[in-house]
Amino acid sequence: MGTASSTVHTKAIHLDVEGKIQKVIFSHLSSPSDVREALSVAAGALRGEVVTLVDQVGNPVGINPKMPANSESFPYKVIVVTDEEPGQEKHLQNVFVEIAQHLSRVLGINDFKEELSAKLDVLERRMDADRLRATEIARCTEDIKKLRLGYVCGCVTPASSKRLTPRRDIPTYPKYTLSEETIEALKQPTFDIWQWAPNEMLSCIEYMYHDLGLVQEFNINSITLKRWLLCIQENYRDNPFHNFRHCFCVTQMMHGMIHLCNLKDLLSMADIAVLMTAAVCHDLDHPGYNNTYQINAHTELAIRYNNISPLENHHCAVAFQILSNPESNIFGNTDTELFRQIREGMIELILATDMAIHGGIMQEFTQCVDNFDYENRDHLRSSEREKSEGLPVSTFMDRDIVTKPKIQIGFIQLILIPMFEAMVKLFTQLNEVMLQPLRESRDRYEELKQSEDAMNEVMTDFSPRTRVA
Helix, strand or coil: CCCCCCCCCEEEEEEEECCEEEEEEEECCCCHHHHHHHHHHHHCCCCCEEEEEECCCCCEECCCCCCCCCCCCCCEEEEEEECCCCHHHHHHHHHHHHHHHHHHHHHCCHHHHHHHHHHHHHHHHHHHHHHHHHHHHHHHHHHHHHHHHCECCCCECCCCCCCCCCCCCCCCCCCCCCCHHHHHHHCCCCCCCCCCCHHHHHHHHHHHHHHCCHHHHCCCCHHHHHHHHHHHHHCCCCCCCCCHHHHHHHHHHHHHHHHHCCHHHCCCHHHHHHHHHHHHHCCCCCCCCCHHHHHHCCCHHHHHCCCCCHHHHHHHHHHHHHHCCHHHCCCCCCCHHHHHHHHHHHHHHHHCCCHHHHHHHHHHHHHHHHHCCCCCCHHHHHHHHHHHCCCCCCHHHCCCCCCHHHHHHHHHHHHHHHHHHHHHCCCCCHHHHHHHHHHHHHHHHHHHHHHHHHHHHHHHHHCCCCCCC
């Protein structure tokens, strides 16, 4: 009586070993160490030597069971280096792999082996990314310190001529080959931004500039683009909300909206460049405290910009301080007039992110939308600091009054839904993708608020009361 067995999928990898083509075949059940050992044998590596692979354009290729297959016409180039100090991280990987192998042999649990191999693959990628970026970050540290010397309370001093100096060597953050699934997901406003490591977010933004044709249109040097992105990342602070992941979130949403609304057919390439680059730069060097705090506390930013959108003006200043350096100026190959237009457009869009002027922008937009002419979380931190310094507290940001359901209901109902109701008149496809989900989110937060209110009433009923004689 025969026994059923699961289908084993194999993968063929072609290697260029000193001009000779070697073919290696392994199954999808192989562990990362099995794959690395098979490739090392095919490459003729000796004990103590480590094999690394690069593709036709020189990008590193991760060695693991899920690595992309290739053909004999496009083999991976083999690079063999001596691994004299494997380091603690590699020892840790070897231990995990050995444990997985023993468990698989003793218990015969192929599913466990496959799951553990996948987790090890993720661990390897992150370790590689951290090692590659560590050198770049260390090199940038002194330049960041110099940039900070040109700041007083987090703002650029007019007399300061110090600017962030990008690396003159080639930035080395890993550029992962994006899968077709990821490429398609990046075009959707519903893209999940939480599963990506910092270096992967950099690669995704870099891809967006290629995908939209901006690199070709403005003759952007690939190394300059990498330097610019690294400078951008280093100038987003580690805030709870206004951080580099928020930058990636807004940029990806803009990329998704451009595709969803077919804006490339309606706007010029300069307009597309303005939309994307303003999204990338819109919260640069955000200190984590809002405009209300800046103005009431008479900070250096508020004084410098005369209480007029101090944060947004600062974001613009940092953005163009980075672009003022030729080594990080992605628009360095455009003519003077075109760059002036791009600069003016970016300033207009970044300043428009000040919520204090949102009402006026919406009123103007709703008046012209019917005849539109295409040619023509740090909040709560602010309230805590305002209280500690005896400053007026914005009601909708007071932690003692506002709950998450309340603030979300207000933001969705008063800001987002009216904005997208107006946008739907121009782009009907936004109704299903954006407007309906927003209404559903509002309804869910309404239910949460009702539950909280009911719980508060119960707690009030059972609280101790003062008895009057």
